[in-house]
Amino acid sequence: xxxxxxxPKFRILKIGQSMTLQCAQDMNHNxxxxxxxxxxxxxxxxxxxxxxxxxxKGEVPNGYNVxxxxxxxxxxxxxxxxxxxxxxxxxxxxxAQGRKETQYFGPGTRLLVL
Amino acid sequence: xxEVEQDPGPFNVPEGATVAFNCTYSNSASQSFFWYRQDCRxxxxxxxxxxxxxxxxxxxxxxxxxxxxxxxxxxxxxxxxDSATYLCAVNVNAGKSTFGDGTTLTVKP
Numbered sequence: 001x002x003x004x005x006x007x008p009k010f011r012i013l014k015i016g017q018s019m020t021l022q023c024a025q026d027m028n029h030n031x032x033x034x035x036x037x038x039x040x041x042x043x044x045x046x047x048x049x050x051x052x053x054x055x056x057k058g059e060v061p062n063g064y065n066v067x068x069x070x071x072x073x074x075x076x077x078x079x080x081x082x083x084x085x086x087x088x089x090x091x092x093x094x095x096a097q098g099r100k101e102t103q104y105f106g107p108g109t110r111l112l113v114l
Numbered sequence: 115x116x117e118v119e120q121d122p123g124p125f126n127v128p129e130g131a132t133v134a135f136n137c138t139y140s141n142s143a144s145q146s147f148f149w150y151r152q153d154c155r156x157x158x159x160x161x162x163x164x165x166x167x168x169x170x171x172x173x174x175x176x177x178x179x180x181x182x183x184x185x186x187x188x189x190x191x192x193x194x195x196d197s198a199t200y201l202c203a204v205n206v207n208a209g210k211s212t213f214g215d216g217t218t219l220t221v222k223p
Binding site for chain 1: 122
């Protein structure tokens with residue numbers, strides 16, 4: 001199993017550009033998440049999904065969109081990139097076992113908006 | 115007040131020392147608790163789940179105190195390889211973890 005994969009690893013965007021961060025998992029997990037992590041800070045939940053076709057906002061959803069058309073893929077879309085979106089983006093997935101789900105993280109995408 | 119708070123440290127300890135981290139949470143309805151380890155410029159990885167009765171994994175011991183709403187992580191006989199940032203995570207509902215900002219540990223020779 002590859003686990004959780006993310007592409008690209010690093011990207012520089014100009015203000016106002018858009019891009020899609022890709023995330024895929026091959027563990028048949030029903031839950032998937034997008035977080036951002038600013039330097040020296042913890043993880044902030046952007047969006048999450050409890051299954052294909054179902055998404056919901058997290059703590060910091062503004063400026064982002066997601067879709068979940070398959071169990072495996074959970075892309076994150078940035079429209080009109082802003083310097084405040086410079087961060088490291090982590091995708092994660094989990095298989096809920098009761099309420100004790102463990103999250104598995106991808107390696108992250110480092111985004112710089114100039 | 116943040117939902118999940120950790121002492122940011124840094125904690126600088128010598129090899130062989132015992133070190134403990136606390137993490138407090140504000141929502142009394144929280145159900146699941148975890149400790150993750152994050153190495154520099156890497157993704158977080160689960161270190162251990164925290165069970166009501168407390169649990170141990172080698173040199174690591176996790177405790178939950180529901181009355182005072184905190185979890186703790188104890189590391190005994192610290193190794194250089196334990197140097198990392200330790201994140202606590204708390205779930206109120208299945209599918210949504212709230213993470214602390216992390217506690218940085220540096221173990222020195």
